[in-house]
Amino acid sequence: MRRHISDGRETRIEGHAWILGTHSGRFISTCTEGNEGRFVADLIRPNCEWDEVKIDLLLLPFEKERVMNIRVSPNRPRDCWYWGFDWDIVYSVKMAYAMLLCSEALATKPNIAARVEGEFSKCSFCNSFAESSLHLFRDCRVAWWVWEGLGVEGVMEEGGSGVRDWVEVCWKGTVESKYGKFMVGYWALWELRNTVVFEGSDIDPEKVVRRMMDVLEEGDGMGTVAEGDVVGIGVVSRDGNGAVLWGLSIVRNQNWDPSMGEAVAILDGLQEVAQRGHRNVEIESGCLMVVEAL
Incomplete structure (x- = not known):
């Protein structure tokens, strides 16, 4: 990184x-x-x-x-x-979400509460502390169970002034070949959190660890190749205060690289903006290549 x-x-x-x-x-x-x-x-x-x-x-x-x-x-x-470009790595959605973590831009409850009035902000796992990125992925007891189950030592004790410093230190210490246990553990926790929030699933760290160990054995720690030619595109529109106005989700039968997918997402978003008659629009994207091209 x-x-x-x-x-x-x-x-x-x-x-x-x-x-x-x-x-x-x-x-x-x-x-x-x-x-x-x-x-x-x-x-x-x-x-x-x-x-x-x-x-x-x-x-x-x-x-x-x-x-x-x-x-x-x-x-x-x-x-x-x-991410510094590397021909040996297949870039995936997991890596994009890791960047959102570093930027503290994940849709955690406090981030949503800042935009949606009345949104509850307690941790989806323990329901005791605010669901900050550091708490969700490092300090919560459920996070400890997952990291210990994956055998990633030192992640829970690593400090730093913020989530970005923590991620950088953990990433350096947990890379194995070109696949990282840290990436797998982070993705497992985020996936578990979302199933709890959106599907009401039980919190079962042992089941999550077993699944992630299978993923590691298959060599899917940092990057994956999608099955079939399918790309999912998502766009979120917010007002000047950060409140959500509308969202857009599209599935396309394509096999684009991430930068092309990001560019098409921006195009789809701008087309929706034009139809809705919005003016003075700012575009946010996590793809540096597309940002510099714009």
Whole structure:
């Protein structure tokens, strides 16, 4: 996972992978004394241009060139995570939801409550604490049962200032070959949570663990190939305050890659927007390739 720089306020100069054109996404030069723990925003001027003087003091010439080629957003949104493209990985819905987790954009109850008045916000598993991402996937006792059953050590004790730091630390420590137990455990918990919420299913962590162990044995930890040529597309429209206006769900008999599916979803959404007569529309997407193309 790598960081996409927008305003640089949440990405560390050292410690986060954010440099373009390198395998690791990190620097090989050593920051000068006193710069440890600084954020990328310290290298950006108020006019959204890179501060060459500061960069010259910190980085090697070829590293500076790569940083200067990173386009800083004039709109100054938050930095975000994205997957660095790898030909050896089949990108799937699981990976897209992992990015939503890192961005704290999953449809957890508190996130829904922020948009829908009166929505209950307690954890779907324990019903004792607010259903934050960290609680749902790390701190809840049901999460502990799943992680222990999968044999993923250390996930429950890992800290960090937020869910993104936690995910990054866990991801580094649980990758096996190109399949990750962390990804499987995260997906298992999210799937279990949704069956509890939408189907009223019983909470059975042991059953979930058995199913996920079968998935790992089949080599389906990070990516899957869909059975048949079917693509599901979803669009959600919100007003200026974040309240949901309407949603759109379409199933197409196609075999598109994720970026094409995202582009078609935007097209379908814009067509629906036009039919409804909306104006002043902003588009949000988790696909960096499509965002940059727009």
